[in-house]
Amino acid sequence: MRAVGVDTRDAYMRTPLMVAAAEAGYESVQVLINAGADIDATRGFGGSALQCAAARATRGLHGGPFPSEEDVCKTVAALFSGGLRTATLSSVIMAGGFNQ
Numbered sequence: 001m002r003a004v005g006v007d008t009r010d011a012y013m014r015t016p017l018m019v020a021a022a023e024a025g026y027e028s029v030q031v032l033i034n035a036g037a038d039i040d041a042t043r044g045f046g047g048s049a050l051q052c053a054a055a056r057a058t059r060g061l062h063g064g065p066f067p068s069e070e071d072v073c074k075t076v077a078a079l080f081s082g083g084l085r086t087a088t089l090s091s092v093i094m095a096g097g098f099n100q
Helices: 016-024 026-034 049-057 069-081 086-094
Strands: none
Touching: 016 026, 016 049, 026 069, 049 069
16 A cells, blocks of 8 residues: 555545545544644635535535534534634635535
8 A cells, every 4th residue: 555645636636634524524634634734725726625514514405414513513613723724714705605
């Protein structure tokens, strides 16, 4: 098995932190933040871990299971306490919402 960096990107330009925020939730996000993941990384067109977490929160509206509200809130709080810049949140709002 080959080791990869905490900010290695997949074929969709997502970092592990983005995938964890979208799929796994708080505990995985916290592990990656503690390992030094780039909280402000984007996918080139503006997608970020914060947007992924917000998209996860609305998944149930699109036929998937709703994650727990507590887990989504803890995930977003972990991103901010880990140093997420306010400009990142502003860019999400300016882009018209929390689409992944």
